[in-house]
Amino acid sequence: MSADSPALKNVLVTGGAGYIGSHVVFALQQTRRFKVISIDNHHNSHPTALKRVSELSRTALGVNPTELEIQSTQVDAHQCDLTQPAQIRSVFEKYGKGGIWGVIHIAAYKAVGESTEIPLTYYANNVGATVSLLQTMADFDCRRIVYSSSATVYGTPPVIPIPETTRLQADSPYGKTKVMAETIIDDLCHADQRWRAISLRYFNPAGAHPSGHIGEDPRGRPGNLLPLLAHMAVGRVKESTLKVFGNDYPTPDGTCVRDYLHVMDLASGHLLALEALAPESTIFGCGGGDADAHFKAYNLGKGRGMSVLDIVEAMRKATGFDYKLEVIGRRRGDVPDLTADPALAEKELGFKAPQDLETMCKDLWNWQTKNPQGYMED
Numbered sequence: 001m002s003a004d005s006p007a008l009k010n011v012l013v014t015g016g017a018g019y020i021g022s023h024v025v026f027a028l029q030q031t032r033r034f035k036v037i038s039i040d041n042h043h044n045s046h047p048t049a050l051k052r053v054s055e056l057s058r059t060a061l062g063v064n065p066t067e068l069e070i071q072s073t074q075v076d077a078h079q080c081d082l083t084q085p086a087q088i089r090s091v092f093e094k095y096g097k098g099g100i101w102g103v104i105h106i107a108a109y110k111a112v113g114e115s116t117e118i119p120l121t122y123y124a125n126n127v128g129a130t131v132s133l134l135q136t137m138a139d140f141d142c143r144r145i146v147y148s149s150s151a152t153v154y155g156t157p158p159v160i161p162i163p164e165t166t167r168l169q170a171d172s173p174y175g176k177t178k179v180m181a182e183t184i185i186d187d188l189c190h191a192d193q194r195w196r197a198i199s200l201r202y203f204n205p206a207g208a209h210p211s212g213h214i215g216e217d218p219r220g221r222p223g224n225l226l227p228l229l230a231h232m233a234v235g236r237v238k239e240s241t242l243k244v245f246g247n248d249y250p251t252p253d254g255t256c257v258r259d260y261l262h263v264m265d266l267a268s269g270h271l272l273a274l275e276a277l278a279p280e281s282t283i284f285g286c287g288g289g290d291a292d293a294h295f296k297a298y299n300l301g302k303g304r305g306m307s308v309l310d311i312v313e314a315m316r317k318a319t320g321f322d323y324k325l326e327v328i329g330r331r332r333g334d335v336p337d338l339t340a341d342p343a344l345a346e347k348e349l350g351f352k353a354p355q356d357l358e359t360m361c362k363d364l365w366n367w368q369t370k371n372p373q374g375y376m377e378d
Contacts, residue, residue, distance in 0.1 A: 006068070007068075008033060008034055008035040008068060008071055008072055009033060009034050009035070009101040009102070010034075010035050010037055010095055010099055010100045010101055011028060011034045011035070011036055011037065011100070011101055011102050011103070011104065011274065012037045012038075012039065012091070012100050012102070012103045012104070012142075013025055013028070013036055013037070013038050013039070013103075013104045013106060014038075014039045014040070014082060014103070014104070014105045014106055014107035014133070015039075015040055015045065015105075015106035015107030015108070015148075016036065016037075016038025016039065016040050016050060016075065016077070016106070017038060017040040017042060017045035017046060017047055017049045017050050017077070018040065018044060018045040018049070018106065018107070019045075019205070019215070019216040019217070019218070019263065020106055020148070020202075020205055020263060020266065020267070021038070021040070021045070021049075021106045021107075022045075022049040022050065022052075022053050022214050023209060023214065023263045023264060023266070023267040024104060024106065024267045024270045024271075025038065025050065025053050025075060026053050026056060026057065026209065026214070026267065027264075027267040027268055027270065027271045028270075028271060028274075029053070029054075029057040029072050029073055030057065030060065031072075031271065032068065032069050032072045033072070034072065034101075035071060035072060035074075035076070036075050036076070037075075037076040037078070037091065037095070037100065038050055038075050038076065038077045038078065039078050039080055039082065039088065039091060039107070040077070040078075040079065040107065041079060041080060041081040041082070041107075042079065043109075043219075044218060044219050045217075046217060046374070046375035046376070047077065047079070048375040049214055049217075049375060050075045050077050052213050052214050052375075053075065053214055054073050054074060054075055055213065056209065056211060056213050056214065057072070057073035058070075058073045061073065078091050082107055082125070082129035082130075082132070082133060083124060083125055083128065083129045083132075085132040085135075085136065088132065088133060088136050089136050089139075092136055092137075092139070092140040092142070093140075095140075096140070097140050097141045098140070098141045098142070099140070100137075100140065100142045101142070101144065102142065102144035102145065102146070102274055102277055103133070103137060103142060103144065103145045103146070104145075104146045104148070104270055104274060105130065105133060105145055105146065105147050105148060106148040107129075108125065108126045108148065108177070108178075109121065109122050109125050109126060109174070110150075110174060111174065111223045112152065112172045112174045112175070112333050113223070113331070113332075113333070114174075114223075115172050115173035115174035115177070116172060116173060116332070116333065119173040122173050122174055122177050123173070123177055123180075126174070126177035126178070126180075126181060127177050127180045127181055127184070130147075130181045130184065130185075131184060134184070134185070134188060138192075143192070143194045143195045143196065144195075144196045144197070144274075144277040145185065145195075145196075145197045145198075145277075146197075146198050146200060146270055146273045146274050146277070147181065147182065147185055147197060147198070147199040147200065148200060148202065149178045149181070149182055149199045149200060149201045149202065149297065150174075150175065150178045150201060150202050151201055151202060151203045151204075151259070151299070151301070151338045151340065152170055152171075152172060152174060152175030152178060153168045153170050153175055153178050153179045153182065153201060154166050154167075154168065154169065154170075154201075154338070155168075155169040155170050155171045155175065155335070156169075156171065156335050156336075157335075157337075157338070160305075160337050160339050161259075161303055161305075161339045161340055161341035162299065162338070162339065162340055162341055163299075163341045163343075163344070164201070164297050164298065164299055164341075164344055168182070171333050171335070172333045182199045182297065185197045185199065185295060186293065186295045189293040189294050189295035190293040190295075193294070195294060195295075196277040196281075196284070196294045197277075197294065197295045197296075198273040198276060198277065198283075198295075198296055198297070198298065199295070199296070199297040199298070200269060200270065200273055200297075200298055200300050201297060201298065201299050201300065201340075202266065202300055202301075203258065203259035203260070203261060203299065203300065203301030203302075203338060203339075203340045204224075204258045204259060204260045204261065204301075204338075205260075205261060205262075205263045205266045206226050206260045206261070206262060206263065206357075206360040206361075206364060207262045207263050207264065207355070207359065207360035207361075207363040207364050208263065208363045208364055208366065208367035209263075209264065209363070209367070210264075210363050210366070212363075212366040212367045212369075212370040212371070213370075214367070215363075215364065215367030215368070215371065215374075216263075216364070216367070217371070217374030217375050217376075221237060222237075225308065225311055226260075226311060226315070226360070226361070226364055227364075228242070229242070229311070229312065229315040229319075229321075229323065230315070230319070230364050230365060230367075230368040231368070232321065232323065233315070233319040233320075233321035233323075233365070233368070234368050234369065234372045235372070236372065236373065240321075240322065240323065240324050241323075241324040241325065241326050242312065242323055242324070242325055242326070243326050243328050244308055244309075244325050244326065244327045244328065245328060245329070245330055245331035245334060246327070246328075246329060246330035246331070246334070247327045248330075249330075249336040249337075250336055251305075251307055251336055251337055252307065253307050253309050253310075255307045255308035255309050256307065256308055256334055256335070256336060256337070257305035257306065257307050257336065257337040257338070257339060258305060258306060258338055258339075259301040259302055259303065259304065259305050259306070259338060259339045259340045260302065260306055260311070260357060260360060261300065261301055261302045261353040261355075261360075262353065262355035262359060262360050262363070264355065265352070265353040265354065265355055266300055266353075268351070268352075269298075269300045269345065269349070269351050269353075272345075272349040272350055272351055273298070273349060276348075276349055283296060283348050283349070284296065296348075298342075298344055298345040298348070298349060298351070299340040299341060299342050299344065299345060300340070300342065300345060300351065300353070301339070301340025301342050301353065302340070302342065302353045303339065303340055303341060303342045303343075304339065305337055305338075305339035306357060309325075310357070311357070312325065314357050314358060314360075314361045315361050315364075315365075317358075317361070318358070318361035318362050318364070318365045319361075319365050
């Protein structure tokens with residue numbers, strides 16, 4: 001390439017090999033405008049995921065791709081731990097000051113139940129590591145960040161669907177780590193006008209890339225409902241009875257209601273958020289934010305709630321598996337209804353989540369049947 005050729009923007013994705021991270025990497029690569037750098041310690045992910053993402057992206061290239069297009073399908077993958085500042089600094093040093101255009105920070109521990117048992121581990125990993133990442137970013141003149149937050153920041157919300165103006169009052173240590181990290185980033189944006197930050201409050205990602213080449217492969221028994229149902233149907237979890245935590249909630253069928261969105265739609269939301277951090281973006285001048293700080297939070301969801309029984313029925317149709325149900329007591333920390341109001345993200349970012357529950361279940365089952373043992377088969 002000549003010296004005046006356009007260059008790809010380097011974007012660092014923490015947790016790039018994870019379920020959400022791998023789909024975000026794919027979305028970034030499809031633009032052919034970014035070179036992805038991934039940091040992952042593989043605590044709950046597999047290095048194979050990034051190899052598969054690159055394969056998908058190469059397959060999507062047209063005939064006679066340019067050198068830049070080929071480069072955009074390659075991932076600079078670094079196995080390192082965000083709780084070790086020296087390891088993170090060494091990655092930034094490779095690209096130099098100003099060499100990384102922006103960061104999408106997804107890596108975190110995320111099990112609500114586990115966080116109540118080992119809170120210090122969660123605070124060290126989710127909050128402490130975020131602080132050191134931000135410090136390193138500042139040292140290397142990288143001041144754009146998309147932060148992966150969660151609907152758990154709302155705790156038991158007073159209004160459904162939930163707008164971003166809802167007070168943050170998390171119930172679990174996990175949720176509190178997300179509130180703390182958002183607060184820290186917000187404070188930073190108030191203190192230094194050069195920073196630009198967007199926090200994305202996820203609701204419930206589901207499904208997989210429609211090719212079945214990448215998908216969700218949690219280590220150990222899945223903690224989330226849909227991958228657990230997929231593992232049961234494929235025989236990876238040797239049970240046919242699902243334990244339902246309570247059926248006496250104030251919801252249409254008594255079981256908890258959640259807002260599920262397709263992981264590919266969620267990934268597109270990250271791309272929109274990253275692009276909204278560009279200098280020409282006008283979102284920070286929109287209403288609803290603090291005019292003095294370049295920080296905003298957005299819900300990413302469909303705006304439609306689905307109950308545990310709705311999900312089981314949809315997976316029954318997708319898999320043909322005859323799930324049995326056993327209702328047991330409520331689980332500590334569970335909230336009756338977490339349904340997003342995604343209007344702000346639609347209005348300001350252009351975010352949409354068009355794919356329905358049937359598609360999520362079909363794509364999940366396609367991934368699971370093609371990869372019954374997940375990435376472990378590679």
